Amino acid sequence: MTLAGARPSYRRRHWVVNRRLQFRFVGLLLACYVVLVIVTLAGMYGALWLTLYTFNLLQDPAYVSLFTTAGLILALELLLLAPPIICMGIWLTHKVAGPMVRICAVLERMARGHLGTRITLRKGDALIEVAEAINHLADSLQKP
DSSP states (O other): OOOTTOOOOOOOSOSOSOHHHHHHHHHHHHHHHHHHHHHHHHHHHHHHHHHHHHTTOTTOHHHHHHHHHHHHHHHHHHHHTHHHHHHHHHHHHHHHHHHHHHHHHHHHHHHTTOTTOOOOOOTTOSOHHHHHHHHHHHHHHHOO
């Protein structure tokens, strides 16, 4: 129950509300991350093998295994960062996709003649200015 003048709170029920937008953004984010990982690993392995070659350490199995282990640990660390990047991408796009879904629903109701409908967004959501402009438009359409 809300008090008069208080804004109703909206709880997130689903984090993925616009699959096309959100998955495209996360895919682009992951593609950039994969390119960064490949460039980083290639540069690191090149530097490691160049160091081994320069100091003529290629015949010493201890140095070779040490450098190989360091490279594998770095590769594992980079792979472990992928899930947080996916979660961050979903969270960031939800700040835009959630308000878009709500704005579209309110606009559809207004198109059916319910001009008293208003858009209420959560604190921190994107597109708050657009929602306020639509609410202002609805107010001006309701005035005689």
